[in-house]
Amino acid sequence: MESNIMIEMRGITKHFGSVVANENVDLTVRRGEILSVLGENGSGKTSLMNMLAGIYFPDAGHIFVEGREVIIRSPKDAFDLGIGMIHQHFKLVDVLTAAENIILGLPGAMKLDMNQVKKDVQQLLDKYGFELNLDAKIYEMSVSQKQTVEIVKMLYRGAHILILDEPTAVLTPQETDKLFQVLRNMRAHGHSIIIITHKLNEVLSLSDRVSVLRKGAYVGTVNTCDATEMSLTEMMVGEKVVLDIERPDPVNPVMKLHVDDVTVYNREGREVLSHANFEAYTGEILGIAGIAGSGQKELLESIAGLQPHMTGKIHYRNRKGHIKELTEMSAQEIREIGIRLAFVPEDRLGMGLVASMGMTDNMMLRSYRKGHGLFARRKEPHDLAEHIKEELGVVTPSVDWPVGRMSGGNVQKVLVGREIASSPQVLMVAYPVRGLDINSSYQIYALLNEQKKKGSCVICVGEDLDVLLALCDRILVLADGRVSGVVDARTATKEEVGLLMTSEDKKEVQA
Amino acid sequence: MNVISVFLQKAITQGIPLLFGANGEILTEKSGNLNLGIPGLMYMGGVAGLIGAFLYEANVANPIPFVGMLISVICCLLCSALGALIYSVLTITLRANQNVTGLALTTFGMGFGNFFGGSLSRLAGGVGQLSTATTASAFRAKIPFLTDIPVVGELLFGYGWLTYFCLIITFALSFFLFKTRVGLNLRAVGESAATADAAGINVNRYKYIATIVGGMMAGLGGLYFVMEYTGGTWVNNGFGDRGWLAIALVIFARWRPLNAIWGSFLFGGLYILYLYIPGLTRDMQEIFKSLPYLVTIVVLVITSLRKKREDQPPASLGLPYFRESRG
Numbered sequence: 001m002e003s004n005i006m007i008e009m010r011g012i013t014k015h016f017g018s019v020v021a022n023e024n025v026d027l028t029v030r031r032g033e034i035l036s037v038l039g040e041n042g043s044g045k046t047s048l049m050n051m052l053a054g055i056y057f058p059d060a061g062h063i064f065v066e067g068r069e070v071i072i073r074s075p076k077d078a079f080d081l082g083i084g085m086i087h088q089h090f091k092l093v094d095v096l097t098a099a100e101n102i103i104l105g106l107p108g109a110m111k112l113d114m115n116q117v118k119k120d121v122q123q124l125l126d127k128y129g130f131e132l133n134l135d136a137k138i139y140e141m142s143v144s145q146k147q148t149v150e151i152v153k154m155l156y157r158g159a160h161i162l163i164l165d166e167p168t169a170v171l172t173p174q175e176t177d178k179l180f181q182v183l184r185n186m187r188a189h190g191h192s193i194i195i196i197t198h199k200l201n202e203v204l205s206l207s208d209r210v211s212v213l214r215k216g217a218y219v220g221t222v223n224t225c226d227a228t229e230m231s232l233t234e235m236m237v238g239e240k241v242v243l244d245i246e247r248p249d250p251v252n253p254v255m256k257l258h259v260d261d262v263t264v265y266n267r268e269g270r271e272v273l274s275h276a277n278f279e280a281y282t283g284e285i286l287g288i289a290g291i292a293g294s295g296q297k298e299l300l301e302s303i304a305g306l307q308p309h310m311t312g313k314i315h316y317r318n319r320k321g322h323i324k325e326l327t328e329m330s331a332q333e334i335r336e337i338g339i340r341l342a343f344v345p346e347d348r349l350g351m352g353l354v355a356s357m358g359m360t361d362n363m364m365l366r367s368y369r370k371g372h373g374l375f376a377r378r379k380e381p382h383d384l385a386e387h388i389k390e391e392l393g394v395v396t397p398s399v400d401w402p403v404g405r406m407s408g409g410n411v412q413k414v415l416v417g418r419e420i421a422s423s424p425q426v427l428m429v430a431y432p433v434r435g436l437d438i439n440s441s442y443q444i445y446a447l448l449n450e451q452k453k454k455g456s457c458v459i460c461v462g463e464d465l466d467v468l469l470a471l472c473d474r475i476l477v478l479a480d481g482r483v484s485g486v487v488d489a490r491t492a493t494k495e496e497v498g499l500l501m502t503s504e505d506k507k508e509v510q511a
Numbered sequence: 512m513n514v515i516s517v518f519l520q521k522a523i524t525q526g527i528p529l530l531f532g533a534n535g536e537i538l539t540e541k542s543g544n545l546n547l548g549i550p551g552l553m554y555m556g557g558v559a560g561l562i563g564a565f566l567y568e569a570n571v572a573n574p575i576p577f578v579g580m581l582i583s584v585i586c587c588l589l590c591s592a593l594g595a596l597i598y599s600v601l602t603i604t605l606r607a608n609q610n611v612t613g614l615a616l617t618t619f620g621m622g623f624g625n626f627f628g629g630s631l632s633r634l635a636g637g638v639g640q641l642s643t644a645t646t647a648s649a650f651r652a653k654i655p656f657l658t659d660i661p662v663v664g665e666l667l668f669g670y671g672w673l674t675y676f677c678l679i680i681t682f683a684l685s686f687f688l689f690k691t692r693v694g695l696n697l698r699a700v701g702e703s704a705a706t707a708d709a710a711g712i713n714v715n716r717y718k719y720i721a722t723i724v725g726g727m728m729a730g731l732g733g734l735y736f737v738m739e740y741t742g743g744t745w746v747n748n749g750f751g752d753r754g755w756l757a758i759a760l761v762i763f764a765r766w767r768p769l770n771a772i773w774g775s776f777l778f779g780g781l782y783i784l785y786l787y788i789p790g791l792t793r794d795m796q797e798i799f800k801s802l803p804y805l806v807t808i809v810v811l812v813i814t815s816l817r818k819k820r821e822d823q824p825p826a827s828l829g830l831p832y833f834r835e836s837r838g
Contacts (some may be wrong), residue, residue, distance in 0.1 A: 076711050092707040093699050095820050103692075104699050105710030112692050139820050 005067070006161055006192045007083075012061035014047055015358065021047040025061075025218040026212055034183060034193045036203040036224075039213035040236055040463075045196045048213070049163045052194075053085035054078040065161075084154030085163040090146050092138045098145075099134040102153045123135065124155055128185045131178075143268070145174040151182070162186065162268055163194045168202060169293065181208050198236075198291050200502045214238050229499065237465060237498045243464050245445050245470040247451060247490075253281035255317060256457040257303065257426060262312035264298040273298040273481045276312070280426070280457045285448060287489060288461040289497055294478040296461045298316075303459075304339060305331035319425070338425035348453045352415050355404025359385035359396065359414055362403055366418060388417035390491045392443060409440035420447055428431030429452050430461040465494050479503050518787050520666050524740065526779030527674050528553070528750075531732025532757025533764060533771040534677075534684050539595075539725035541688060542718045544602060545829045547613025549729045550754020551620020552594045556730020557737040558624040558631075559590030561745055564646035564738075572834055579646030579716035583734065591730025594620060595723045603718045606831035613733065624733075639744075647743030648688040652734075661676065671739045673731065678772065680728060685768040697721055701825030704832035714832055732757065756782070759807040765814060765822045778803040798838065 007029040014022040021045045029035050039045045050056045054062065054075045063070055065081050072078050078085070092101050099118050118134050125132055132148050141149070147167065154162055164183075168176045183193055183206065197203060203210055203224065210227055212219040212235040214433055217234050257280040264273040273295035277370040280286045301307045303314055305326065315325040318337065326334055353362050363381035385399035396406055403411055416432055429448070433441040448471070452458050462468045468475055472489040477500040485500040532549050539546045546552075563586030568574045598616050601607040635641040650671045657668040688694040699707040700717045708714050736750055737743065756778055763778070764770035785791055785799035814822045 075709050078712070091703070091709045093702040093706050094826065095702060095823075096695070096699065100695055103695075105696055105707065105712040106692075108692055110691055110693070112690055137820070160566060 006031050006065065008062070009048070009052070010062045012048065012051060012058060012063070013059050014044075014051060015059055020044075022051075022058075022213075023216045025213065025216075027218070028211075028221070029192050029194060030134040031192055032187055032190045033208040034187055034195065034206055036207035036210045037194060037196045037213065038198065038203055038210050038232060038236060040198065040465075043213040043236075044216040045213055046165055049085060049165065049194065052078065052083055052161075053163060054083075055085075079157055079159065082158060082160045083156055083163070084157060084159030084161070086147065086150045086154065086165065087169065087244050087332050088152050088165045088169065092146060092149060094139040095137060095361055097137055098141075098149045098152075101138060101149055102134075102156050104153075106157070118396075121152065121156060124152060128182055128189070129156070130182060137215040144172070144179070144272070147171070147179070148182075148406045160190070161192045161194070163196070165196045166198075166282060167195060168197070168199065176202070198502060200232055203227075203232065204229070212236055212297055229502075230495070233495050233498045233502070237494045245442070245467065246449055247471060247473070248449060250281065250283040250452070250473055251455070255279050256282050257317075258315040259299075259303070260313040260315065262299070262302050262310060262314065263467060264295070264302055264307050265309040267309075271481055272308075273302070273478075276483050278483060280459060282455050282457050283452055284473040285452050285458040285471060287352075287462055287468040287475040288459065288478060289465060289468055290476050290478035290501055292463070293500075296430060296478060298481075300430060300459070300461065303426070303428065305329060305334040316426075338422070340419040340422060340424035340427050353403050353411065356402050358398070358400035358402060359389065359394070360399050362414065363388075363418055366422065384421055386416070388414060388421065392417050392447070411439075413440065414442065416444060416447060423454070424451070424456060426457045426459065428459045428461075431463060432460065433467070434463070441467075456496045465497055469497070470496065477501055514787065515813065516662065516666055518783075519776075521523070521668055521783055522776050522780030523666075523674070524670065525782050526777075527670075527677050528732035528736045528740070528753050529757045529760050529778050530677050530681060530771055530775035531735060532729045532754055533775060534681055534768055535725040535727070535729030536758055536761045537764070537766055537768055537771065537815075538684060538688075538723075538728065538802075539722050540766065540825055540828055541697050541701045541829045542721035543704060543825055543830065543832070544599075544718055544722050545609045545613065546595070546598055546722060546725065547610060547615075547758065548594065548598050548616025548620065549613075549726075549758055550752075551617035551623070552591045552726045552729045553733035553754045553757070554620045554624030554750060555594045555733070556587040556591035556727075557750065557803025558627045558745065559730070560584065560587035560734040561631065561643060561737050561743070562600040562627060564643040564743065565635070565641070568643050568645055572649035574645045576645050576649035576652075579643065580649035580738075583643075583646055583738065584731075587730050587734040588727045589734070591726045592723050594730075595726025598726070599719050599722045602831065603722070604716055605742070606650050606833060609829050609831075612804060621748075624750070625747045629747055632745060643738075643743035643746050647738050651740040651742065673735045673739055677731070677735070681768045681772055688768070702827060704827055704830075710833070718832075729754075729757070745827070753782075756803055759804055763807050764822065765810075781806065 005028055009025065009027040012022055012025045025044070025048055027048065035048065037045045047056060051058045052072065054072045057073060063072060072081065093104070099114060099121055102121055103117050121134055130148055130152060132145065132152065138146060138149065152164070153491045155259045171179060187193060195207065204227065207224050209221055210232065210336055211221040212232065214236060222416050259276055259278050260306060262273065262276045263271055276299060288299070290296055298307060302310050303326065315327050316337070318324060324337070354365070358376065360382045363384045364376060364378070382399065388394060389396065389399055394410045394413050396410060403414055412432065416429060419427060432444045438479060448458050448460060460472065469489050469492065474486055475489045475492065475497060476486045477484050477497055479501055484503050487496060532553055536546060536549050560583035564579050564583040565580050567579050594616060598612055599783060601612045602609045632641045650673060652671060654668055658664045696707065696712045697717050698714060699710070700714050704714045733750065736753070737745065741749065760771055760774050760778055764774045781802040782800065784802065785796040788799070791799065
């Protein structure tokens with residue numbers, strides 16, 4: 001039935017520089033259905049949807065809405081076509097009420113009649129079964145209430161195609177159930193809903209069809225009734241890729257770190273890492289796998305002493321075999337006993353390096369306390385910078401060239417190189433090869449292996465399962481803040497890890 | 512008339528230029544622009560009004576007060592709007608640093624005022640010779656009979672029209688900000704420009720209009736000082752630090768125009784309190800003059816401790832907005 005098709009995307013391609021976000025993707029959305037767009041991190045789900053919402057503009061391809069070819073240049077164009085997207089980071093004004101946020105920017109009488117507005121919005125709420133206090137200020141609201149405001153805002157603007165980016169990532173199970181009920185109501189009223197997700201159980205319980213993306217490419221679409229967790233995982237992670245990464249065997253591993261029942265809370269008091277329990281050994285690389293935001297950052301930060309809101313204990317065995325309690329030390333003391341964290345967030349320069357300073361000055365960020373009296377010593381950092389430049393092949397006109405002007409791979413080498421130079425006992429790296437080309441990636445892998453051979457305990461958070469399986473000795477899998485399993489990287493399969501990553505928390509959470 | 516009643520009346524007289532400036536700054540800041548050029552704009556508005564009136568009176572044989580007044584108001588509005596436009600182009604279109612631009616505008620505006628004000632004095636034949644009394648008389652005209660009411664007559668009706676106009680502006684501004692759609696949109700721009708943009712609001716247009724209209728309001732404060740307070744003459748740096756007091760008043764009023772009304776009277780009173788306390792030495796006088804700033808600091812401390820979200824400055828105050836930078 002042709003008339004049933006609301007949106008058709010054909011041959012959509014989007015590149016960001018040399019990075020391919022989407023390559024020749026086709027997608028069809030039908031009237032009155034819930035479509036899941038499923039894929040791992042970086043598989044291009046969000047960028048594909050952003051092109052429907054007018055945030056990005058495709059490099060190639062065609063978009064048809066109700067059979068007519070359209071060009072979407074801005075969020076306003078998308079509104080006019082009835083497409084509304086709810087981003088992971090809500091766009092709401094904190095000090096305004098729900099009702100005020102909903103009518104923001106809409107035309108109407110000069111004088112605001114809030115009672116009339118509230119009456120109109122209330123009708124909409126009743127129609128779909130939302131619960132919302134329209135007079136509440138946004139800053140007083142829970143995440144789930146804010147999400148409701150965003151959805152109502154889109155519906156009030158007449159959206160009948162709703163895109164939700166990871167809508168359940170921040171919700172409790174009860175809130176998730178409520179959201180799903182609302183989405184089903186909307187489907188019953190003929191709206192089309194697209195949800196971007198990586199949670200298989202949600203896909204299976206909510207959606208009518210599933211479209212799967214992998215590494216920017218379209219894999220296929222199946223009817224949910226024909227799919228199982230196993231079949232979807234296979235579509236998501238694909239065939240095992242053979243990578244030629246060296247993996248020496250650990251030499252007499254000794255327990256180095258023991259993370260004992262560590263729980264980390266976010267600012268709203270929600271557990272972002274719950275009861276993590278594991279050990280790490282010398283001479284091994286422990287991989288940490290998980291969907292982005294499953295607690296990786298919090299885990300590393302709690303070991304480095306950067307997490308103020310945590311419970312639990314972290315034990316550390318020093319070279320003499322004494323057990324120390326890291327949780328009682330300051331971040332500075334932890335650094336001094338040789339625990340190094342090279343966290344490479346999406347914004348590579350955000351944490352760790354100062355973009356406008358050169359390599360030498362960035363080296364000094366770690367050594368500025370040394371020196372005589374008022375004066376910092378420049379010679380050692382300068383030598384170190386020269387050494388890293390030489391050793392790792394950093395391409396830069398000089399060690400005083402601002403690191404912000406280097407390419408991503410070079411910046412990464414500077415950051416990792418600096419942390420390794422202090423010959424750490426525990427080296428933690430997060431996404432060390434994100435955005436790097438193959439050669440630079442292999443150089444980073446070699447650096448990690450070198451540390452491993454020196455007897456350091458290396459912890460590596462990664463996103464590419466193929467790499468983790470080839471590089472690490474053991475892989476710890478996080479799912480929604482819990483340690484869902486620790487596997488031997490030599491024998492584990494990608495599907496095994498993939499299932500652990502998406503395994504849903506069955507325990508009750510207090511709302 | 513007893514001393515208290517005179518003091519109150521003088522306090523209001525002192526408060527009005529502050530209230531003009533504060534209104535202008537509130538409107539500007541609600542769009543997310545921290546215009547520290549307001550003190551300069553007040554100088555510019557004042558001297559431009561004076562120039563208009565002077566040229567009119569110098570070139571017409573029998574100047575009519577009302578016409579002179581009209582000319583000087585128009586000159587004042589045009590000049591302060593032009594000053595605010597400079598600020599807007601620099602900070603909104605070119606995304607220059609708002610603090611630096613604002614401070615530069617204040618320095619420029621004060622120099623502009625003193626240069627032209629001083630020049631006018633020379634044209635008029637020397638210091639103290641400059642007078643646009645005819646025009647000023649229109650500004651200072653009071654409603655007859657009403658001031659004769661005992662006790663409250665002078666206190667309520669002893670001011671020129673700008674005083675009442677200022678109060679009307681304040682109420683209108685409050686209504687605009689909190690009761691109209693456009694006002695809601697403007698507040699959204701100041702709180703989160705990206706959210707406003709996503710909701711289809713033209714962020715730059717709102718910022719431009721709010722900043723320029725805000726500058727014009729502040730300019731009227733300068734005109735009030737020149738015409739009604741000093742009676743149509745110029746004294747270099749006579750306006751003093753009232754522009755900064757107006758900005759302090761914005762914080763004191765917690766960005767609400769209606770609070771600024773009584774706040775301006777309070778500031779005005781504190782500003783001249785030293786004249787009414789007998790036996791003060793010069794140094795003590797200076798300490799008394801700083802009272803409004805002291806009060807502002809106390810208010811800042813209290814509101815910071817209370818952490819009430821509604822009492823905070825607009826969330827994106829001072830930040831430039833660039834759509835493509837949202838990543």
